[in-house]
Amino acid sequence: MLLKNKIPLKFLFRKTRSEIIFVSFLSVIIGMADELFHVGGIAIPLAIPSILGTAISLILAFRTGQSYNRWWEARIVWGAIVNDSRTLTRQLLGFIDIGGEEAGQAATLVQKMVYRQMAWSYALGRSLRKQSPLKDAKQFLSEEELVQVAKQDNVPNALLQLQTADLKKAFRKGWVNPYQQVQLDETLKRLCDSMGKSERIKNTVFPATYSLIVHLFLYLFILLLPFALVDDLGFIQIPLVITVAIAFFLIEKTAIYLQDPFENLPTDTPVTSIARTIEINLRQMLNETEVPETVKPEKNFYLM
Template identity: 80%
Template sequence: MLLNNKIPLKFLFRKTSAEIIFVSILSVIIGIADELLHVGGIAIPLVIPTILGTAISLILTFRTGQSYNRWWEARIIWGAIVNDSRTLTRQLQGFVRTEGDEAESAKALVHRMVYRQMAWNYSLGQSLRKQDPMEHTDRFLSEEERNRIAKHDNVPNALLQLHTADLKEAIEKGWVNTYQQVQLDETLKRLCDSMGKSERIKNTVFPATYSLIVHLTIYLFIIILPFGLVDDLGLIQIPLVITVAMAFFLIEKTAIYLQDPFENLPTDTPVTSIARTIEINLRQMLGETDVPPRTAPVQNFYLM
């Protein structure tokens, strides 16, 4: 996720360098042809690129809005994951009976499920980014649990299955009652729903034909824009065309990156940072004092 300060200009312009080079060459050629070579008849009425530019502006507004909605939905989903992870820990600490002969076993179950929830957050983020979902699990899971979930294609889903197995053990041994079991199961259901919503965003591809048409239309507008300005402005049209083109291409690139919030890019939803925040919270809820630091920004201008 891009932060609200210290974003270097080179990061923004690097994404549109090829397009800007093309536009610069085109506008310079047209300017030289009109001013120095006096090639006549190359100018066109300015109303033509004006109409086309207005239409493209409306299309880009809609495109950017739809892309931002996908990014914001992903952020809302991960906000719910934060809340439900804390809720699960609080419920386990408040519901599970840790007195009597099996007190140590009950406490071990609570500890195991809370640590497994930490692993689930990291694993889901890694899975959405098409990275190794087992990468962070060695810090939270036993070797037996790691061996069990490694056999699954969907590791986060396998971790929720282990949660269910422990919850079943808790109710069978009388550590929680039926009403408490329902509440815990509802929390697990919400976590599963959040996982499914994240996977839906990840696996739903933005229509390629729509993106292609918008991109080609922007190129058409930029190509005819110098012809509309050269007659009145001459060589002054060169920086103006480059500036307009840069604005249009930056908006398009912004929409492209926002539409996929789980691609391991600076514009991502910061799932690793959120998972670290959850880990800190849950460890402190367990009474631990040796907690990891919060995730530091990468290159000082974005969080992953």
């Protein structure tokens, strides 16, 4: 099945409630004005809402497309985070090849860096949702790391800096050669880019005037509809207007929720679930056999 069972329609309906109540009220008033009190001259030609309907459909279609692109870009960024987490681990395991007495130290460093990568994924997800970033991440970090990370406002960025510091140590010890240092630095750079891209999507409000004008335009279209229909249809216009209004307002709400994918809402990018996948993959790459379960669709989240 492509459509999930628990559809977040209730969620959306709740969000359009006030619009729908207002429209119902309006169409009833107009129906009564026409039918009962014979207020003449309030009808307008259907061509007017028809023109506006074409315009608002187009604008809504474009706007939904732009919201969808933001949502999909957020998902692409988190897909890249999965890829680069695996690549970082594979590179650390594949580049560092130390025997002798430093073998244990080197293995510890690799494990520490891989665990820190898991911490980074959880911390970034929670930061984006403006939740305390270290709740899920602190189990992967030492006391000392937690102290250092606390000094910076941006926790995931501080974690990346610690990765670079460990890489510097590995280079100083000769565990990685200069090419490998640069190649690992390139992976950290990509993770830094993904972090910044997520923050950009989070922090950039969708153009407010644009949103508002679409909303006003949509209202204008819906408000004119009963005036255009009352003459031909009388009271039958009421359910018709309400149904059409619901359809258009739902499309608009969908666009509004898709455009902000890190708001702790049912429509979010599933950052916790992705961070868990990273944890499982990385633990297994470290030969650990006990791994946590994948995240079931988060409570009240629908993995839209």
